[in-house]
Amino acid sequence: MQPGAHLEPGAARPSWSEKEPGAHLERPSWSDKKHGRDKAVEDTRGMGQIHDEVVQDKVEALSDCKILYVTEIGGPSAARLVRQNMMPVKVKAEIKIEDILRELLERIRTSPPPWLRKALQVD
Numbered sequence: 001m002q003p004g005a006h007l008e009p010g011a012a013r014p015s016w017s018e019k020e021p022g023a024h025l026e027r028p029s030w031s032d033k034k035h036g037r038d039k040a041v042e043d044t045r046g047m048g049q050i051h052d053e054v055v056q057d058k059v060e061a062l063s064d065c066k067i068l069y070v071t072e073i074g075g076p077s078a079a080r081l082v083r084q085n086m087m088p089v090k091v092k093a094e095i096k097i098e099d100i101l102r103e104l105l106e107r108i109r110t111s112p113p114p115w116l117r118k119a120l121q122v123d
Contacts, residue, residue, distance in 0.1 A: 041077075055080065059080055062081075063086075065086055067089060067116075069100055073088050108120070
């Protein structure tokens with residue numbers, strides 16, 4: 001399937017992991033390791049269904065996460081995560097994991113906001 005091509009309604013969705021003869025699909029690179037950017041999602045913006053499928057594949061790959069720290073996320077992608085009981089947390093800049101964990105643990109100890117209590121299943 002070429003970028004920009006669309007599937008007919010009800011058609012089977014091609015798998016990124018399957019190499020079909022003549023197929024032009026390659027497993028997307030989920031991130032640019034240098035900057036933590038999601039190249040597969042960025043490269044398919046504006047491609048309609050192709051982009052939606054790449055985003056959905058990423059959501060499925062992250063399905064065991066409860067909290068995702070991001071520097072950028074669109075409204076539809078954020079809503080998709082929330083529907084899967086994942087909370088996207090937007091940060092202004094890249095941050096070290098150690099620093100964000102320290103901040104998260106402090107919020108848990110002091111007064112976690114409702115979304116965090118829900119993620120922790122604490123009432």
